[in-house]
Amino acid sequence: MKHIRRMGRLPRPAQTDGLCTDITSDLQARFCFVLSFFSQVFVPLVQPLIAIKAAPTTTPPATEE
Numbered sequence: 001m002k003h004i005r006r007m008g009r010l011p012r013p014a015q016t017d018g019l020c021t022d023i024t025s026d027l028q029a030r031f032c033f034v035l036s037f038f039s040q041v042f043v044p045l046v047q048p049l050i051a052i053k054a055a056p057t058t059t060p061p062a063t064e065e
Contacts, residue, residue: 019031 020028020035023029023032
């Protein structure tokens with residue numbers, strides 16, 4: 001795959017603390033699912049829209065005659 005490249009030489013360790021490391025209940029599993037959905041699906045879909053709205057619009061300078 002051409003669009004994937006290495007970020008460094010050594011692999012980074014996985015996150016060891018947080019909500020989704022040791023799931024013990026059904027409610028916690030649901031929260032983890034929603035969290036992963038938002039962070040992996042929803043945010044990448046919305047980022048281009050945010051970038052478009054945040055981009056400054058260039059208007060030509062007003063000339064007085």
